[in-house]
Amino acid sequence: MKLKVIGVCGMGLGTSLLLLSEVESIARKYGVEIEGEVVDLGSVRGKTCDVIISSSEIAKELKDLKIPIIEIKNMLDKREIEAKVKEFIESIRKS
Amino acid sequence: MLDFIVSFLSNPAFIVGLVVFLGLIALRESFSNVLKGTIKAIIGFLILQGGVTILINGLVPFSNLFTAVFHLNGIVAEDNSLAAAVQPMLGTQTAYIMVFSFLINLLLARITKFKYIFLTGHMMFSFAAEMAIVLDIMGANVWQAILIGSVVEGVSMVLFPAFSQPFVRKVTGSDDIAFGFWGSSWISIWGWIGGKISSIFGKSGSSEEIEVPETLSFFKDMSIMMSIVMLLVYLVTAIFAKPSDLQQVIGGKSPFLTLILDALTFVAGILILLQGVRMFLAELIPSFKGIADKLIPNAKPALDVPVFYSYAPNAVTLGFLAAVIGGLIVTFMGKFLPVTVLPSVIGLFFMGGAAGVWGNAYGGKRGAIIGGFLLGFTWMLLVALAYPLADVTRYGVKGLWFATPDSIIVTIIMRLAGLLFGIPIK
Numbered sequence: 263m264k265l266k267v268i269g270v271c272g273m274g275l276g277t278s279l280l281l282l283s284e285v286e287s288i289a290r291k292y293g294v295e296i297e298g299e300v301v302d303l304g305s306v307r308g309k310t311c312d313v314i315i316s317s318s319e320i321a322k323e324l325k326d327l328k329i330p331i332i333e334i335k336n337m338l339d340k341r342e343i344e345a346k347v348k349e350f351i352e353s354i355r356k357s
Numbered sequence: 358m359l360d361f362i363v364s365f366l367s368n369p370a371f372i373v374g375l376v377v378f379l380g381l382i383a384l385r386e387s388f389s390n391v392l393k394g395t396i397k398a399i400i401g402f403l404i405l406q407g408g409v410t411i412l413i414n415g416l417v418p419f420s421n422l423f424t425a426v427f428h429l430n431g432i433v434a435e436d437n438s439l440a441a442a443v444q445p446m447l448g449t450q451t452a453y454i455m456v457f458s459f460l461i462n463l464l465l466a467r468i469t470k471f472k473y474i475f476l477t478g479h480m481m482f483s484f485a486a487e488m489a490i491v492l493d494i495m496g497a498n499v500w501q502a503i504l505i506g507s508v509v510e511g512v513s514m515v516l517f518p519a520f521s522q523p524f525v526r527k528v529t530g531s532d533d534i535a536f537g538f539w540g541s542s543w544i545s546i547w548g549w550i551g552g553k554i555s556s557i558f559g560k561s562g563s564s565e566e567i568e569v570p571e572t573l574s575f576f577k578d579m580s581i582m583m584s585i586v587m588l589l590v591y592l593v594t595a596i597f598a599k600p601s602d603l604q605q606v607i608g609g610k611s612p613f614l615t616l617i618l619d620a621l622t623f624v625a626g627i628l629i630l631l632q633g634v635r636m637f638l639a640e641l642i643p644s645f646k647g648i649a650d651k652l653i654p655n656a657k658p659a660l661d662v663p664v665f666y667s668y669a670p671n672a673v674t675l676g677f678l679a680a681v682i683g684g685l686i687v688t689f690m691g692k693f694l695p696v697t698v699l700p701s702v703i704g705l706f707f708m709g710g711a712a713g714v715w716g717n718a719y720g721g722k723r724g725a726i727i728g729g730f731l732l733g734f735t736w737m738l739l740v741a742l743a744y745p746l747a748d749v750t751r752y753g754v755k756g757l758w759f760a761t762p763d764s765i766i767v768t769i770i771m772r773l774a775g776l777l778f779g780i781p782i783k
Binding site: 298 | 478479529531571578628631635643646661664673703707
């Protein structure tokens, strides 16, 4: 399976890249290939992907998009990131 | 042939491409990923240089007008733009300093008790460029600049996170990660002082108990925020300008319209150059991270500032707004300072917001406001006072200067050290 994932943060330089690289290493464990990109909050509109990952603060600004969002409350909590990414991968596999 | 190799190895776009290429090979990526990553990194660097040309087109006419109207020099403190602007002159040093400082960081994390790995790529890039600037001004040649710059940056990459770590423990309640951002010392100090001052006036509840209106959240989008502030700054200057000045400096059928377009062009340039930074970092940082994970398993990653916002999102808003007020005071003090620092939104947001989080941790919502205010005021004052230490106009860069406090502190130390070796500060 291959997923296109976009990481979003205020500038699209720091935390988005961090989240994306977490997603990549988690996905590898579950045998999913990731095509990743990071963008800033202003540029995410008009992009297409299977899922967006961002902090819940940033996710609030993206609620109107029709793309599923993995919202991370605490970006330092690897367990939270892993649990939510795993949940998303499983939901995709089922559908 | 030798000429070809030398030009290849002194072109920043190719250096970055080569490092990404080697990094991806070290991580045993597939051939297609190596090829894709390398090309993207090189293109990213070229986009960065294109963006800065556009940015300067939007900034220079305004900068001239500002000088004509107020008889003052006005600058925006923005590191990535400054770093990008000096690449044609100092790109070789910058790229090598960035790469070698990372290796020195790895070495220090491996052999000392400072287990920090600095992973904020755009900051590694801008710091490297600023070291290249300072060392070039101090008379170092390319090789000296690479040697000294790499050591100074590599050491800074563990020392600054080490300094802010006690504060990070207090704010996050954990010791797993570190603060890898060149505003870390300033945020820690002023956020802490803000919190302590707040405590003098008695207890203040947490910022997270209050309701912050949703309408205030539009400024999370940097492009909007920067556009509004730049439009205001450009138009206010235009209002004070004599019609003859406007016509002469800006020109065109409607100087006002031209200025509006210039303000937005400035922002457009920043957005483009950040897209370039993003493209080469997206390839570079994962390979840095992969290498660090392999070599130093017990390392503490030092990460970009927004990871701390989730500890007190409301405090980010309070801290940022207070920082803008503190910063504006410095802007209006321009007459009495070496340079007028125009409101520099990116720094005020990212650092002011974090000072809010820190202030809140030490002294509740009042601490967040005082911390943010003190950060905005002292930071822009630091920029204004340190400005004479590095004259970037010699690179044809007008209206831009260093932003991050940590790099300015290092610059001050280096210029003072230079005095010992008889290199004057002029």
